[in-house]
Structures are given as structure tokens and as C-alpha cells.
Amino acid sequence: MPTRTRPVAVWTPAFVADTVAATLGHANERGLLRAVGDVARAHGLLLATVEEWVARARAVQAAPVPPGLLFCHACDQPMILVQLPGCAQLYLCAPTCGRAPVPAEAVRDAVAAAMMRRKPHLVPAGRTSDAAAYAPGAMLRVSIGATSTDLHITWRTAPRQLTGPLMSMAQRLHHARQYSEGHRSRAIEVLRTGLIFTDPAGHKLALDTATAQATALLAELTLTNGDPQGALPWAAWAHRSLRRLLGATSPQARTALKLLATAHRRADNHKEAATCYSDLIRYNSEAEGPDALPTLAAQATLALVLYDAGRCGPARRLLARTITTHRHAHPQHSGGTRMVAALDRMRATCIDKHHGHQAGFDE
Incomplete structure (x- = not known):
């Protein structure tokens, strides 16, 4: 049964404002698309009508x-x-x-x-x-x-000083990607301008994927500039936003989680990095399979994080198991060579530091 709309005569400014406010209020809990649908049904409005009102209220250029x-x-x-x-x-x-x-x-x-x-x-x-x-x-x-x-x-x-204040977030994302190679500082400023009212430590998340992905790119560029502490809050906010918008196993959310894990690792936050990589292993396994290359790559990196944290036993055992799985599942892939070299370095370090492990305990 088609949804009926209210007569145009009752679409007063106050009614439109309250409708938009209700939609944006629900959006932080359920996502913008669901919030638009919920409010449209509650008020007997067409979905397109509420979408248009919200878009006008949020459009930077307009x-x-x-x-x-x-x-x-x-x-x-x-x-x-x-x-x-x-x-x-x-x-x-x-x-x-x-x-x-x-x-x-x-x-x-x-x-x-x-x-x-x-x-x-x-x-x-x-x-x-x-x-x-x-x-x-x-x-x-x-x-x-x-x-x-x-x-x-x-x-x-x-x-x-703001850079391109009239750009939409989708435009910012496009321009920042273009600038990211040779003009990284400009790319960062383009993104920061669009996120000037965003508090990555707050409870409000991105309402759209363009904003969430722009935040992830800002975190990535900040990390590339050698500032993991500055990248961490943006990476965490981007991951939380993309996980809610697209689901934890979506490629975008998993990429953001990998970025967050990398930022924690470079900041020497071993515990937090290990948690992120453990989550990434689980989500990669659900999305692509336990023997998929992204899953094994996350396992290998987790082993490195555990070793950096002083947990050489679990690290060596995890990396050895990952190498064995990789050999069987991807015999032609070159990544196994790097993992073997990393395991050899772990063993050599344990010997040099007289850790006293039994020979072959990670075989």
C-alpha cells in the first residue's frame, strides 16, 4: 500500500525543521538511511521528501x-x-x-x-x-x-585558514585522493576543513560513507607524515563510523580497522594493536575465509605485534602456524618468504637474548 503524504499546506517551516531534527537525531543511532525511512513513515511522508529536506539542511554549497x-x-x-x-x-x-x-x-x-x-x-x-x-x-x-x-x-x-570551504565531503575526498601523492599537506588541509566541527572523541559518528572515508584518509595521511598519535583518534572514529554504516565485515570497515591497528602499532600501543589485529583476523575470516591472504596477513602481523610486546612464545607459534597454512593454501604466493624470514629473526633474537626456549618449540 503506497505511503500517503501530508498536504503541502501543512509543510510549514516549523514542521520541516522538526522533521529534519528528528531524522538527524535518530541518524546517529540507526544510520541516516534508516532514520529517514523511520521518520518518513512516522509522519506519513514520502521517503524522497524527507531525503530532500535533510539533504538541503546538510548541503555545504547550498x-x-x-x-x-x-x-x-x-x-x-x-x-x-x-x-x-x-x-x-x-x-x-x-x-x-x-x-x-x-x-x-x-x-x-x-x-x-x-x-x-x-x-x-x-x-x-x-x-x-x-x-x-x-x-x-x-x-x-x-x-x-x-x-x-x-x-x-x-x-x-x-x-x-580554511581550504575550499564550499566543497561537499565527496568532493573533498576526491580532491584529497588526487593531492595525496605530491601535495600531501594540501590534501590534509582539504580534509581538515570539512571536518572542522567533527569531534573524533565524541559519541556522534559519521552519517554518510563519504565523511567516514574522508576521515580514514585523513588518518592515513597523518600516519604517513609520521604522527601516529595524531592519526589514532581519526582512525578510530572512521572505523566506528564505517562499521555502523556498512557492517564490520565490509571491505571499507576492515580497511579502516587495519589502519587503526597500524596506527596503534606505530604508537607502540601493543595491547590495543593486538586487539585490533585479532578483530581483523575474525572479520577477514568471516568475509573471505580463514585461509584467505588478508586473514593470513593479519595473523602474521599479529605475531609481530605479540613479539614486540615480549610475548615471543605465542608470537612464534602463531607465525609458524600461519606459514604452514600459507604454504598449503597459497603455494605460489611470495608472501611466505617474508614470513619465514620474520620467524628466523624471532628465533635468532631469542637465542641472542638467551630466552632459554626449547629448540623447535614453535615448529
């Missing part, structure tokens, strides 16, 4: 002020961008606290004016018409009072 910056001064909730057919864009708080809608264009102009008064150097030459788009580089939070010009601004203690 937003007069970058999403995540504006809050209602009365109820301290994020402001929702609303645009009904044939009407100008409006900002409302969510859930609705009874205040009148605020014209979005007037808010944009007020934010831009404040930016040009206080931090004009953060707006590139020739881009003054987009001054509001650069506001998150200087403003941490803008609370809107009774009118569009009644702004309560919290300024950043360490302002920063």
Missing part, C-alpha cells in the same frame, strides 16, 4: 552559513536550514522552541560582516562575497538571538 556553526540562543540547539518550494531559505531551531523563523540571507550577511570586521585576513582576496563560508576558521560557534543581527559569537583561540 547553505548560507556552513552547517554546524549556528545554534539557537534561546534553546541552545543547532539551527536547521529550511527551504520550502517558492520560499526564501530560513533558519529554525530544532526542536522548535517557539521562536520565529530567521531569514537565512540576513544571517549570512551578519556572519560575513562580523568575519570581515574581526578576521578579514582569513578570507582570501576576491572571495569577500563568500566571507560567511570562511567563518568556521575563526568562529567556533554562533548563537542567534531574537533577530538575524543578534549574534553571540564564540571565537576560536587559534584561528585557521
Whole structure:
């Protein structure tokens, strides 16, 4: 039986704002796609209608002020961008606290004016018409009072220049991948600009795969720059987000988990790295089989992590078993040579350090 829609007459700005707010609220628990469906059914709306409202509220290019910056001064909730057919864009708080809608264009102009008064150097030459788009580089939070010009601004203690503030996250991901080889620093800045309001230590996860994958790429580039501690929170957030969005055994989530494990290993967090690699072995085994190359590679790396942590007995036994499985399952694959060399180094180190193991205990 087809879903009925409400008459257009009841689609007031307040109704749209509350619908969008409810969807985004549920999205952090169930994912955006499920949240859209749940809210659409609850309100008797077409799925496409709710999708359109949410997309408009979250679209960077269409937003007069970058999403995540504006809050209602009365109820301290994020402001929702609303645009009904044939009407100008409006900002409302969510859930609705009874205040009148605020014209979005007037808010944009007020934010831009404040930016040009206080931090004009953060707006590139020739881009003054987009001054509001650069506001998150200087403003941490803008609370809107009774009118569009009644702004309560919290300024950043360490302002920063933004790179491509009008890009969508999918565009950022594409550009950062292009820059990642020869212009890594620019790639990092492109990603950081899009994630400026993201707290990787917080409980809110990515609502879409583009954001989660952009975060994973930021962690990867940060790790390549030799900063495992800086990469860790982004890698963990990316993995949690992709696991919820796509499932723990999805290729994207497993790649993010491998990245997280690598970051922990390079930060000498042996216990956390071992846990990640153990999880990766399980998920690779479920997705591709216990004898698949990704599964065996994770097992071999886990053995190295255990050895680095001083657990040479379990490490040597695990690596020896992995080598045996690899020889039977992939006799033509060259990876076995590296594993044998690693096992030989482990044995030689144990002998040099007089660990007192019985000969052949890992055979």
C-alpha cells in the first residue's frame, strides 16, 4: 500500500525543521538511511521528501552559513536550514522552541560582516562575497538571538585558514585522493576543513560513507607524515563510523580497522594493536575465509605485534602456524618468504637474548 503524504499546506517551516531534527537525531543511532525511512513513515511522508529536506539542511554549497556553526540562543540547539518550494531559505531551531523563523540571507550577511570586521585576513582576496563560508576558521560557534543581527559569537583561540570551504565531503575526498601523492599537506588541509566541527572523541559518528572515508584518509595521511598519535583518534572514529554504516565485515570497515591497528602499532600501543589485529583476523575470516591472504596477513602481523610486546612464545607459534597454512593454501604466493624470514629473526633474537626456549618449540 503506497505511503500517503501530508498536504503541502501543512509543510510549514516549523514542521520541516522538526522533521529534519528528528531524522538527524535518530541518524546517529540507526544510520541516516534508516532514520529517514523511520521518520518518513512516522509522519506519513514520502521517503524522497524527507531525503530532500535533510539533504538541503546538510548541503555545504547550498547553505548560507556552513552547517554546524549556528545554534539557537534561546534553546541552545543547532539551527536547521529550511527551504520550502517558492520560499526564501530560513533558519529554525530544532526542536522548535517557539521562536520565529530567521531569514537565512540576513544571517549570512551578519556572519560575513562580523568575519570581515574581526578576521578579514582569513578570507582570501576576491572571495569577500563568500566571507560567511570562511567563518568556521575563526568562529567556533554562533548563537542567534531574537533577530538575524543578534549574534553571540564564540571565537576560536587559534584561528585557521580554511581550504575550499564550499566543497561537499565527496568532493573533498576526491580532491584529497588526487593531492595525496605530491601535495600531501594540501590534501590534509582539504580534509581538515570539512571536518572542522567533527569531534573524533565524541559519541556522534559519521552519517554518510563519504565523511567516514574522508576521515580514514585523513588518518592515513597523518600516519604517513609520521604522527601516529595524531592519526589514532581519526582512525578510530572512521572505523566506528564505517562499521555502523556498512557492517564490520565490509571491505571499507576492515580497511579502516587495519589502519587503526597500524596506527596503534606505530604508537607502540601493543595491547590495543593486538586487539585490533585479532578483530581483523575474525572479520577477514568471516568475509573471505580463514585461509584467505588478508586473514593470513593479519595473523602474521599479529605475531609481530605479540613479539614486540615480549610475548615471543605465542608470537612464534602463531607465525609458524600461519606459514604452514600459507604454504598449503597459497603455494605460489611470495608472501611466505617474508614470513619465514620474520620467524628466523624471532628465533635468532631469542637465542641472542638467551630466552632459554626449547629448540623447535614453535615448529
